Amino acid sequence: MDLDQFFSRAARGLRESAIRRAGDVRAPDLVSLAPGFPDPDLFPWDECRAITQAVLTGADPSVLQYGPTRGYRPLLDLLPEVLADRGIGATPEETIITTGSQQALDLCGRVFADPGDCILVELPTYTGAITAFGNLGARLAGVRQDGEGIDLADLDEVWKRERDEGRRVPFVYVVPNFQNPTGVLMSLGRRRALLEWARSRRVLILEDDPYGVLYFEDAATSAETRPIKADDRDGLVIYASTFSKTVAPGLRVAWLTAPRPFIDKLEVAKQSADLCSGSLDQRIVHEMWTRGVLSARLPALRARYQRKRTALDVSLRAELGDTGTWALPKGGFFLWVRFPEAVDTEALLGRAIERGVVYVPGRAFFVERRGLNHARLSFSWPSEERLALGVRRLAAAVRAELARVAEQGAAGQGSEAVREVE
Amino acid sequence: MDLDQFFSRAARGLRESAIRRAGDVRAPDLVSLAPGFPDPDLFPWDECRAITQAVLTGADPSVLQYGPTRGYRPLLDLLPEVLADRGIGATPEETIITTGSQQALDLCGRVFADPGDCILVELPTYTGAITAFGNLGARLAGVRQDGEGIDLADLDEVWKRERDEGRRVPFVYVVPNFQNPTGVLMSLGRRRALLEWARSRRVLILEDDPYGVLYFEDAATSAETRPIKADDRDGLVIYASTFSKTVAPGLRVAWLTAPRPFIDKLEVAKQSADLCSGSLDQRIVHEMWTRGVLSARLPALRARYQRKRTALDVSLRAELGDTGTWALPKGGFFLWVRFPEAVDTEALLGRAIERGVVYVPGRAFFVERRGLNHARLSFSWPSEERLALGVRRLAAAVRAELARVAEQGAAGQGSEAVREVE
Numbered sequence A, B: 001m002d003l004d005q006f007f008s009r010a011a012r013g014l015r016e017s018a019i020r021r022a023g024d025v026r027a028p029d030l031v032s033l034a035p036g037f038p039d040p041d042l043f044p045w046d047e048c049r050a051i052t053q054a055v056l057t058g059a060d061p062s063v064l065q066y067g068p069t070r071g072y073r074p075l076l077d078l079l080p081e082v083l084a085d086r087g088i089g090a091t092p093e094e095t096i097i098t099t100g101s102q103q104a105l106d107l108c109g110r111v112f113a114d115p116g117d118c119i120l121v122e123l124p125t126y127t128g129a130i131t132a133f134g135n136l137g138a139r140l141a142g143v144r145q146d147g148e149g150i151d152l153a154d155l156d157e158v159w160k161r162e163r164d165e166g167r168r169v170p171f172v173y174v175v176p177n178f179q180n181p182t183g184v185l186m187s188l189g190r191r192r193a194l195l196e197w198a199r200s201r202r203v204l205i206l207e208d209d210p211y212g213v214l215y216f217e218d219a220a221t222s223a224e225t226r227p228i229k230a231d232d233r234d235g236l237v238i239y240a241s242t243f244s245k246t247v248a249p250g251l252r253v254a255w256l257t258a259p260r261p262f263i264d265k266l267e268v269a270k271q272s273a274d275l276c277s278g279s280l281d282q283r284i285v286h287e288m289w290t291r292g293v294l295s296a297r298l299p300a301l302r303a304r305y306q307r308k309r310t311a312l313d314v315s316l317r318a319e320l321g322d323t324g325t326w327a328l329p330k331g332g333f334f335l336w337v338r339f340p341e342a343v344d345t346e347a348l349l350g351r352a353i354e355r356g357v358v359y360v361p362g363r364a365f366f367v368e369r370r371g372l373n374h375a376r377l378s379f380s381w382p383s384e385e386r387l388a389l390g391v392r393r394l395a396a397a398v399r400a401e402l403a404r405v406a407e408q409g410a411a412g413q414g415s416e417a418v419r420e421v422e
Helices: A018-023 A045-055 A073-084 A100-112 A127-135 A152-164 A188-201 A260-274 A279-290 A293-320 A345-354 A384-410 A414-421 B018-023 B045-055 B073-084 B100-112 B127-135 B152-164 B188-201 B260-274 B279-290 B293-320 B345-354 B384-410 B415-421
Strands: A095-098 A118-122 A139-143 A171-174 A204-208 A237-242 A254-257 A334-338 A374-378 B095-098 B118-122 B139-143 B171-174 B204-208 B237-242 B254-257 B334-338 B374-378
Touching: A045 A279, A045 B045, A073 A095, A073 A254, A073 A279, A095 A100, A095 A260, A100 A127, A100 A171, A100 A204, A100 A237, A100 A254, A100 A260, A100 B260, A118 A127, A118 A152, A127 A139, A127 B260, A139 A152, A152 A188, A171 A188, A188 A204, A254 A260, A260 B100, A260 B127, A279 A293, A279 B279, A293 A334, A293 A384, A345 A384, B045 B279, B073 B095, B073 B254, B073 B279, B095 B100, B095 B260, B100 B127, B100 B171, B100 B204, B100 B237, B100 B254, B100 B260, B118 B127, B118 B152, B127 B139, B139 B152, B152 B188, B171 B188, B188 B204, B279 B293, B293 B334, B293 B384, B345 B384
Parallel strands: A118 A139, A118 A171, A171 A204, A204 A237, B118 B139, B118 B171, B171 B204, B204 B237
Antiparallel strands: A095 A254, A237 A254, A334 A374, B095 B254, B237 B254, B334 B374
16 A cells, blocks of 8 residues: 555655754764764763652652643743843743753744744754754745854845745744854844844744853853843743753753743643653753752863864864864854865765764755755764864865865866766 | 734644643642543652663763654664564564654644644544644544444544545544543454454554553453554554553653654654653663563552542442443543533533542533533542542532532523523
């Protein structure tokens, strides 16, 4: 029987995440610069063990029971503290726990966008957002960004174009702190201007902030990571953040903060998506906070990821300084490298994997066929030594590719046909 | 600013779960017969503590890391064993882990049904399915059931009607084992006939089986719970089950088993829904199985829930034997009681809560305005003493309601106006 007949139209159009695909590659001794995995050496193993010992006694049955859809109440009650540290004022009623940030994106897509509506995104942007919104049938329209963040003139132009073509534009999705994949830290001036634009155009801002607390002290300050939400007087900003990068992503605990009517609606959407997030996971995160583990860990996390960022940068300069260009990330997990036009990072990927290194090709972060000569390198997971090894392998692959291209060029016109066949 | 302008059309139509609403009621000394919560005294607390101690050492970083979307591989590898115990042959490639069964329903809705498609459901049926499918914009068409399960003549009639009206009908959703809310155990003959019908009409069966292993030995045998999936030769059955009832629901670990092309598509849908289910949760469940805890626990779970079922039945007979009617559940968590037509269980709910007992009104399980004189009573959570207390309170509320209705009847025609005003 032909099973394809049973799929919905939506299912036929489902798009896979390129990051997940690259992250799934397994080979002996492979250096993975692909997924944005935190360094497991930094997971709070001892504290996790102590907390589970303490809470899994049966004295509090709710630890393993179904929980409220909104989230474990004591965790909701302390989120205002977490948010206050970032300059955001919010009540527990203005927050909801999600099963990771990915669910936050999915729920926002469902609650604010119908199929055919247009969601504005930075170019390039996080693939998880592209798949979440795209798989709901939304149209994604890309907006240029520069070293200071999203380009407001282009934003307004794209918005006007989409509106003129008859589309509803419910929100613009941005990652202001150490953007995924570019690592860009949006300037404070740009943030203010974006908020002003949103107010004038009545477009919501979905602000995704997984990396804000992971700024690098040699290049940025906490003040520079101030979320747009902190200055949101009109309830136009939906703020998403997570404990995946500061505690551990295997505990699926993230959250959204937004005006209460939005949260109430997101809660109903979450009821039918998964009823509730993991009770034990939420309890562990709650204990991490109340025991002071979370705040105490942050300086060490910042320092360690900063060292890794430096190791990657040093290796890249040594191995690819004459070939690639990149901006030094001031925080987060990612470095965005640009190669000469001749290097197609999608075509290169297989050969890089053969040499023992994997990354995410730039195209994965664009909503159309662009970014072919870019790659996202994650420095969060491998050790400094492995980062150096990965870069040596990547450089060898890139050099071989450039030599191959040059050879084809020397061979004259015929080479183009060869290239197309590959 | 009017925030409602920002909601999608889908969001405006979102329907809340009546169970969640009833389950959220908090009052001192309230006996809750509403949510299908397992008894936390039966959670494997000691084993959970031992397992978390053993796995949270940091030796295996994957315990707290992002995991594959499909699920923790060793857990996928043992699901065929779990399934074989139920008569189902399946490979690990034919399974996917979901964040609870609710996510399984949501993903199936997305992958098989477009807005406007018709999904067939038993009447009454699980509210979580009603909200999951309904919130995706699917139309739900109810099919009669009797003491042996879904009525096949009515099924075919409803299917024809929907097809004639131009709708695609991708699947029929059933809970053959101790149905939620009726507790009905679908007969083996009815299961075979349903599978035959699905084959002839080319309609998929979504078989939801959270309770099958919790049969009561005084009334049913394991053989009688044989899933429809066990006899599925054509890949027409998508089988959903969960560890929520046999381990604990706070660990959000459920799964789907289906032909591989379906699972591949469901995986892509899950990527954009929540990337992956909780890694620690999956590890705990995996250890429960490999340590033999899970199988060893089942007889005790069956015996305990059977005793609770009996306690509820005995109390009901003593207190409401002359007023309500119900079938004795042969397994699972629920008893479905029918009151005289004059009793509107939705209108009664507030007064029952005042008397210290809460249940789920029957209407929540219907896709249109029916079931008003029914209620679902969950016997899984409260102790036997609390069940008895809850029934006494419920009986008092019902008697008061019947007295009120009789009095209104005696007062003559004028009473109807009074009733409407309330």
